[in-house]
Amino acid sequence: MRVLILGGDGYLGWPTAMYLSRRGHDVAVVDNYFRRRACIELNREPLVPVPNLHQRAALWEARSGFRVGVHIGDVCDYPFLRQIFREFQPEGVIHYAEQPAAPYSMMGHRQAIFTLTNNLVSTANVIYAVKETDINCHIVKLGTMGVYGTPNIDIEEGYLEVEHKGRKHTFLYPKTPGSLYHLTKAQDGDLLYFYCRMWGIRVTDLNQGPVYGIVTEESQQDERLYSIFNYDDIFGTVLNRFLVQAVAGVPLTVYGKGGQVRGYLNIKDTMACVELALLHPAAAGQYRVFNQFVETFSVNDLAARVQEAGRDLGLNVTIQNIPNPRLEAEEHYYNPAHTGLLALGLEPHYLNPAVLQAMLQLVQKYRGQIDEQLILPQVQW
Ligand code: USQ
DSSP, rough: OOOEEETTTSTTTHHHHHHHHHOOEEEEEEEEHHHHHHHHHTTTTOSSSOOOOHHHHHHHHHHHOOOOOEEEEEEHHHHHHHHHHHHHHHSSSEHHHHHHHHHTTTSOOOHHHHHHHHHHHHHHHHHHHHHHHOOOOOEEEEEEEEGGGOOSSSOOSSSEEEETTEEEEEEOOOOOOOHHHHHHHHHHHHHHHHHHHOOOEEEEEEEEEEOSSOTTTTTOOGGGOOOOOOOOTTTTHHHHHHHHHHHHHOOEETTSSOOOOOEEEEEHHHHHHHHHHSSSOOOOEEEEEEEEEEEEEEHHHHHHHHHHHHEEEEEEEEEOEEEOOOOOOOOOOOOOOHHHHHHOOOOOOOOOOOHHHHHHHHHHHTGGGGGGGGSSSSOOO
């Protein structure tokens, strides 16, 4: 399949490009290097330096024989994007090209407007490019479990059947996001759903939970092919941060009471989920939603697991509850459905002590590169 990956330089974009090319798909990536620039601007460099996209594509081709086409530019620049669609004629497009960090979106006016504009205009441009070039091109958009918030009822996969005064109707599941970033993911979903109804586009929205992990099968032989791995307070996700904190010998930063439950997955499962969605496209006019995670943990659970895994490696891991920099429920009901991707054949990687230890050992190799100044949260809302 010809697959265009937007945001191909990111934490998920680059490993997806390698994964899909290795499975015989014809892959091209687009990126404007936003994440790299933001990391430099905010002085939050990833743990392992990453060569630029052209260099990584050349390294990957030399190692594997598989070619990934590289286009540097902005998905918000419509003529640029449309031209790539015209030339490459993708059968599937993966939209990862959004500003992905909740703390970044809450830093101030400039970051808020950037997040809003980038995330919504990029999505609208993808929709128009599909409409103008091939209405059958399947859009796979990375969403987030965070659009649902933490309601006091079960979370369904995208939709909710409501009975009201004796009549029934199925609506998109109500959204209660907890950051501006998460809100834009609710809004881009609404945009896509709207154009499914108006124009009959095909869309899969992958409502993903926080991802952990550094390497995939494709990158494990060569650190220059690793994902951009952030452990800082803005771009780092919680488990990745805990791994680095454990190795650095600083207390694990549990925000507030630590009863916040989320649905987690290994980066290897993200690759598999995206390919499954591509191989089984949504129907014309269908806005299909999958909840993309494999198991739920509270922050306290995660911290305890990292502590235990660290102990077996001789690390003295301590845990500290620090004031929560975010407005979020710290104790709540959480029972989200996640059957769609399993039904398509997903074989999950679960988080167990061996997986945690392998990740800790990998981080230990880069112990000297950890900047402890990046660990405590600095953005509050
Ligand atoms: N947390 C801590 N300590 C930390 C960092 C985070 O207790 O040092 C807590 C947070 O308060 C939150 C939970 O861990 O309750 C998850 O935080 P996170 O930073 O791992 O995840 P989040 O900001 O929600 O965003 C991340 C990705 C985002 C993705 C989202 C999925 O950055 O792109 O959409 O995970 S979800 O969380 O399901 O919305």
